[in-house]
Amino acid sequence: MSNPTDPRPEANAVQDRPADGRPDARPGAGPDTRPGAGPAGGRPENAAPQELVRLLQDFTLEANHYVDAAGGRNDMHRTDLNALAVIMRHSAAGKVVTPGVLRAELRLSSPATTALVDRLHASGHVVRERLGTDRRQVQLQMTPKAYRDGSAMFMPLAMRMGKAMAAYSAEELELVTRFMTDMVEATLAAREEATQAEGTRST
Secondary structure (H helix, E strand, C coil): CCCCCCCCHHHHHHHCCCCCCCCCCCCCCCCCCCCCCCCCCCCCCCCCCHHHHHHHHHHHHHHHHHHHHHHHHCCCCHHHHHHHHHHHHHHHCCCCCCHHHHHHHHCCCHHHHHHHHHHHHHCCCEEEEEECCCCCEEEEEECHHHHHHHHHHHHHHHHHHHHHHCCCCHHHHHHHHHHHHHHHHHHHHHHHHHHHHHHHHHC
16 A cells, blocks of 8 residues: 655655555556557557448458359359459459469469369359460469359449449548558568468468
């Protein structure tokens, strides 16, 4: 217990600390100075704001729900739609898309990748083209049907999002674009670290 008659501030500061020696968490007790502790209850100082992280998680979850609902109406799995997105992105960049690219991007096994390509081919969304002098390399190309079905599935979402974005100024949208770009890059870096850690454990 502190001694209110002791004029030395250090005497009361030491005696006011809880008996277990931990920093006092009562209002006005001061920051936690333990190694690695941040300003918000022991979280690292560079940790993202929790509410913002929760909103990003909610957005990801709801986007996945939409993909499931839209794909279900067209008898397409989420993996099928993700594969078409990969093919579209690489094709737009002028890159060749092979089954191996899908396997690496979607982290699928070889049998699962073969089944995926077979589904997309059977549904009329993808065609296989043989490349190279020996014609052994298979390139995947989206069909006009894939673009039509994709537009029909995702146009309602695009229109809703466009309407919501119309409430923001060009400067605000530029800031959000930069923010989302940074979040994507941060997520990719974290995934790479997790992949490397997984590889280290398996060796």
